[in-house]
Amino acid sequence: MQPDTLSSTEQTLFVTLKARQLLGDSLAAAVVEQIDYDFDRLQVGSLVAGVIGLRSALFDKWIRDFLTRHSHANVIHLACGLDTRPHRISWGDSVRWIDVDLPDVVDLRREFMPEPSRANQYSLMAGSALDSAFIQSLQSDRPTIIVIEGLVPYLTTSEGEAMIADLCGHFKTGELIFDITNWYTTLIERLVGSIKHTKAKLRWTSYKPKNLEKVHPGLTLLEAHPLCTLDGVRNLPLGVRIFLWLQSLIPFTRYSAQYLRLAF
Numbered sequence: 001m002q003p004d005t006l007s008s009t010e011q012t013l014f015v016t017l018k019a020r021q022l023l024g025d026s027l028a029a030a031v032v033e034q035i036d037y038d039f040d041r042l043q044v045g046s047l048v049a050g051v052i053g054l055r056s057a058l059f060d061k062w063i064r065d066f067l068t069r070h071s072h073a074n075v076i077h078l079a080c081g082l083d084t085r086p087h088r089i090s091w092g093d094s095v096r097w098i099d100v101d102l103p104d105v106v107d108l109r110r111e112f113m114p115e116p117s118r119a120n121q122y123s124l125m126a127g128s129a130l131d132s133a134f135i136q137s138l139q140s141d142r143p144t145i146i147v148i149e150g151l152v153p154y155l156t157t158s159e160g161e162a163m164i165a166d167l168c169g170h171f172k173t174g175e176l177i178f179d180i181t182n183w184y185t186t187l188i189e190r191l192v193g194s195i196k197h198t199k200a201k202l203r204w205t206s207y208k209p210k211n212l213e214k215v216h217p218g219l220t221l222l223e224a225h226p227l228c229t230l231d232g233v234r235n236l237p238l239g240v241r242i243f244l245w246l247q248s249l250i251p252f253t254r255y256s257a258q259y260l261r262l263a264f
Contacts, residue, residue, distance in 0.1 A: 013081030144174035
């Protein structure tokens with residue numbers, strides 16, 4: 001599998017991988033060293049790495065909290081890419097973890113990413129989050145937390161809403177966690193090197209997360225956090241903290257990236 005042959009959206013997985021390396025993730029660093037890909041062209045610096053680190057830390061916390069409340073559960077990570085999440089989160093004997101991505105990404109993951117230690121409770125599946133038949137094939141016999149990190153903004157509104165409705169209809173009880181952007185982010189996307197060089201395009205924008213409750217009966221917004229308000233901001237480099245503080249002062253930049261937790 002040649003990394004450069006992945007689609008523009010699929011290649012955004014290398015942005016996350018490089019950010020994890022810069023954040024001190026030793027497994028991500030080992031994978032970066034093995035893959036023949038020009039990571040330098042992505043221009044992943046302290047700002048991009050800091051943003052991805054904050055998002056990952058929040059999502060990891062939400063997963064741990066869910067597993068504390070539901071020891072017998074599913075973790076479904078859609079568009080998992082080369083994320084090291086199943087290696088950095090502890091999960092119990094009664095948890096089933098399923099990583100999902102498109103076939104070429106799954107091939108890449110099998111080549112470069114080792115299976116987690118709990119391999120008998122782990123599955124890596126090739127499929128599309130937008131394929132209703134594939135979603136229906138996933139086991140839904142227990143409470144499920146569905147992780148969709150870094151995918152939703154690249155979908156159209158109709159694709160995203162249909163995906164959420166399919167997931168909520170199939171998995172009877174659980175939570176959805178994902179990120180959204182607004183129109184301002186799409187306006188400046190070509191100024192962000194990591195997006196510019198993958199040629200990925202942001203498409204679904206949403207300013208009011210509460211409106212997502214209309215997508216499926218019983219879907220309830222539990223939390224919505226703008227990036228610039230997260231606790232971990234204070235631990236970022238000074239220049240990044242100043243940038244995010246300035247963002248927080250203007251409504252359309254304050255809500256340019258939000259992280260959501262919804263129950264269904």
